Amino acid sequence: MEKDLNWREFVITRAIKASGYSAIVFVLLIFFFLLREGLPTLGEVSLSNLFSTRWYPIEDYFGILPLITGSLIVTVGAALVAIPFGIGTAVYIAEIAPRWMREILKPLVELLGGLPSVVLGFLGILVLSPWIRVVLDLPTGLTAFTGSLLLGGIAVPTVVSVAEDALDTVPRAYREGAWALGATKWQTIWRVTLPAARSGVLTGVMLGIGRAIGETMTVMMVTGNAPVMALTPGSLFSPVRTMTATIAAEMGEVASGSVHYHTLFFIGMVLFLISLAVNIAASTVVFRSKKRAERILS
């Protein structure tokens, strides 16, 4: 009996430990399969073709630069929306809103995070883009700008929840100290609370931007899908095509093992590395600031 119990405990503990390590295994597996299917591109497509400005796979033009600039411009636009609205809402919820208001707002913002991106893309096609076309007097409403607005909305919940957590963990004594010195609540927010929560707020912004780069369905539906170089701010108001949208739109139609197939995996590999960089950077910001706080407190 005793022995049986020990043996069961041993097996279960091992199984739990293995599950604990599964996250590492999955990240490695994902990277391995992206490399396996994506790297052959480097042997099949010349570098000058791969890094050219023309994406037209039917005639063997595999320039990924238009897709990268497309992703970039839509993401920058999304950040311009998500940063002010995300941080503003986080400060409002954490510092200004009365308790009952906070209880309503937090779940509502979380709800936005749960809205399927395909629903936002759908409304983008039917409601937002016709409106943008008329108001801005453009030939089409399916532009990088439309994508930026919606992506900004998708990134906002991430920014809000991480930034609000960070503001929440600023010790109350910091604020009380500022008030005691005669600062108004507004001055306290700007000069004390926000700077103290800086690293958390920054993490929220980075994770939000990471979310925007990786978003697929919404951008595919509303940005017009034209693989052209987007280098000037004016490109914001014309159709573009992002890396994610290219993969999603074309992977269904290519033969597995073809050059086009390998190139789409190569783009996926680039996306994977970008998200890896963003997330590692975001988490080192947190680790570093934690260490600094520990130093100050000890």
Add this chain to the structure above:
Amino acid sequence: MNRHLNQRLGFSLLTLTAVFTVVPILGVIVYILVQGSPAISWEFLTAVPRSGMREGGILPAIIGTFYLTLGTAVFSVPLGIAAAIYLSEYAADNRWTRLIRLAIINLAGIPSVVYGLFGLGLFVLFLNFGTSILAASLTLSIMTLPVIISTAEEALRAVPQAFRTVSVSLGATRWQTIRRIVVPQALPGILTGVILGLERAAGETAPILFTGAAFFLPRLPGSVFDATMALPYHLFVISTQVPEMPVKIQYGTALVLLVFVLGMNLVATVIRSRARARRQW
């Protein structure tokens, strides 16, 4: 005084940003509710699509999303909870544990379409599952894992240390303590995390695009090796790929998807607030 005027202006500005963030969310939900409800009928919910999807119902898509969510739960819930138990109850604070945490953060950040590529490479082609419910569910499971692990770990950590100490002092083993004391106490929190993770899986399109979603399949899937229609993919298809699609059916499909996803969100919120009210520690 000037600085008080400043404060009033600043507060108004922040209130305004909060309003501009929240109003569109409510707007989206109300708008789809109003536009979509005329399309909802018994036939719409229980019939298969007809006339190139322009008439009839969306039953295969509803059932498909249900199967995919269930399949995702089968793989991700046990694995996710076990991983959370490891991190909260067993793992020492060392380099390996930090690496696991980094891996979880990275899994959470990988773009959904990259999960789709991975699923295509590993499950559909390498393991030869084909475009199937199985391949799509496995892909969605890995995507859902970080959400479940991090929320479940948080719930487990919230259980006071004294509970564990008392249990072990009464002669229980570590695993008995976890199974009989810690997990039951943390269950509402774990459940909330599980539902929020599955909610995300139910609404995702990109990971199932090349792993299990069918453009049009006017029958119910017969086994886990069949492809299936799914609500999010169906909405994508009828709003971009089918010309002269009646708007009413599009809004109806969006409404059903929204009810499916927000319904799960609501259940999670209710579980969480009830557990908070009942909690004795």
